[in-house]
Amino acid sequence: MKTYESLLEAxxxxxxxxREVFDPATGEKIGDAPVQTVADLEAAIDRAEAAxxxxxxxxxAERIQYLxxxxxxxxxxxxxxxxxxxxxxxxxxxxxxxxxEVGGSSxxxxxxxxxxxxVEVLVDDESxxxxxxYRPIGVVGAISPWNWPMMISIWQIAPSLRxxxxxxxxxxETTTLSxxxxxxxxxxVLPEGVLNIVTGPGRTVGDALTRSPKVGKIMFTGSTExxxxxxxxxxxxxxxxxxxxxxxxxxxxxxxxDAAEIAENLFxxxxxxxxxxxxxLKRLYVHDSVYDEVLEKLVEFAKNVPMGxxxxxxxxxxxxxxxxxxxxxxxxxxxxxxxxxxxxxxxNPDRDAPGYFYPTTIVADIDPHNALVVEEQFxxxxxxxxxxxxxxxxxxxxxxxxxxGASVWSKDRAEATRIAARLESGTVWINSHGGLHPMIPFxxxxxxxxxxxxxxxxxxxxxxxxxxxx
Numbered sequence: 001m002k003t004y005e006s007l008l009e010a011x012x013x014x015x016x017x018x019r020e021v022f023d024p025a026t027g028e029k030i031g032d033a034p035v036q037t038v039a040d041l042e043a044a045i046d047r048a049e050a051a052x053x054x055x056x057x058x059x060x061a062e063r064i065q066y067l068x069x070x071x072x073x074x075x076x077x078x079x080x081x082x083x084x085x086x087x088x089x090x091x092x093x094x095x096x097x098x099x100x101e102v103g104g105s106s107x108x109x110x111x112x113x114x115x116x117x118x119v120e121v122l123v124d125d126e127s128x129x130x131x132x133x134y135r136p137i138g139v140v141g142a143i144s145p146w147n148w149p150m151m152i153s154i155w156q157i158a159p160s161l162r163x164x165x166x167x168x169x170x171x172x173e174t175t176t177l178s179x180x181x182x183x184x185x186x187x188x189v190l191p192e193g194v195l196n197i198v199t200g201p202g203r204t205v206g207d208a209l210t211r212s213p214k215v216g217k218i219m220f221t222g223s224t225e226x227x228x229x230x231x232x233x234x235x236x237x238x239x240x241x242x243x244x245x246x247x248x249x250x251x252x253x254x255x256x257x258d259a260a261e262i263a264e265n266l267f268x269x270x271x272x273x274x275x276x277x278x279x280x281l282k283r284l285y286v287h288d289s290v291y292d293e294v295l296e297k298l299v300e301f302a303k304n305v306p307m308g309x310x311x312x313x314x315x316x317x318x319x320x321x322x323x324x325x326x327x328x329x330x331x332x333x334x335x336x337x338x339x340x341x342x343x344x345x346x347x348n349p350d351r352d353a354p355g356y357f358y359p360t361t362i363v364a365d366i367d368p369h370n371a372l373v374v375e376e377q378f379x380x381x382x383x384x385x386x387x388x389x390x391x392x393x394x395x396x397x398x399x400x401x402x403x404x405g406a407s408v409w410s411k412d413r414a415e416a417t418r419i420a421a422r423l424e425s426g427t428v429w430i431n432s433h434g435g436l437h438p439m440i441p442f443x444x445x446x447x448x449x450x451x452x453x454x455x456x457x458x459x460x461x462x463x464x465x466x467x468x469x470x
């Protein structure tokens with residue numbers, strides 16, 4: 001399956017209910033996705049449950065070897081996967097987009113395989129001896145989003161498999177083909193029943209997955225609203241949860257910055273994946289003394305970043321993935337305009353053009369409680385808020401219910417670190433925003449979720465700790 005055509009053929013349904021899939025950049029049909037049922041889900045859970053026994057009996061070294069084979073398979077089909085991802089999700093091939101995401105999928109698979117998790121000796125003295133082991137949970141249910149459908153799926157799949165669990169994954173309805181293709185490629189080398197995929201509506205299939213008594217863990221990336229429903233649905237079974245939920249990340253720019261020096265990092269912090277990233281920079285607080293200069297340099301960089309159809313090699317920004325998200329961004333920017341905020345770039349979409357393109361938009365002189373600031377826009381529209389007192393900026397950054405990420409921008413790392421300690425978020429970056437590393441744990445605070453992914457903490461999160469004492 002090293003060509004796009006062969007990959008698409010391998011995942012094209014041969015029967016049952018289907019749904020047409022269209023390119024969000026052009027409106028052209030790219031294929032048909034299966035629409036499965038709760039009965040299909042229950043059969044997949046049964047397959048996963050049956051396969052888990054033998055999978056858990058393998059040695060850690062054997063499961064590591066399988067994960068490396070899966071990463072090899074991803075790399076062998078990388079260009080085909082990237083083209084499908086670009087056509088279905090909309091993100092361009094180049095830049096931090098489709099090829100980057102497919103490459104990250106193999107990198108994170110290998111990282112999950114190679115992260116050491118030795119037995120921990122807790123006590124070894126005259127009082128006794130005790131060890132901490134990490135055992136498989138059983139079946140892990142994974143629910144992945146439409147913004148980074150392949151890579152976030154891997155964040156759920158790879159550590160779960162490494163720890164001896166089997167997986168049933170339900171992809172987002174608007175990026176079904178991307179995850180189906182990824183799973184199909186990995187299943188070329190994985191034992192049967194270890195990795196299963198079921199496609200279908202979240203209101204039926206997704207809900208049944210979270211309620212199943214045979215599923216020991218649910219991993220979900222998506223909105224806070226849906227996360228709350230998952231918590232409720234999983235309560236009767238005391239199902240373990242890792243929830244990476246909504247984010248409305250704040251960045252605070254201190255008065256000592258070099259505006260030209262930080263402009264590029266500010267831009268990509270906010271506009272990576274055309275702003276469709278949970279941990280993107282979504283509200284930027286800039287000190288009055290450097291406000292105009294930071295705004296000028298940010299706009300200067302942003303206006304030269306090409307946006308367009310993802311298969312055109314020069315583009316690095318694409319469309320919104322779906323009409324609903326386009327409408328959210330459009331509504332918020334129009335409300336900001338009506339309030340008297342100043343649009344310094346963009347804000348003028350061609351609503352009659354094909355595709356869900358919303359231009360790169362930067363909004364200045366906006367009230368800190370405007371809807372564009374306090375609601376998660378999840379698109380290419382960044383509000384820039386002026387402040388005069390850093391205490392005010394910290395208060396504004398912390399007053400929302402979200403706490404996924406934040407950033408501080410300053411030449412003085414010690415001062416930036418002091419401010420970072422006061423920000424209520426799972427991660428605080430200094431002079432960058434949103435960068436992730438497979439060995440650095442990631443997760444939210446407040447209503448941005450709980451649980452950690454990546455590295456040792458990520459492996460522990462998909463296992464049951466067991467103390468052996470005596």
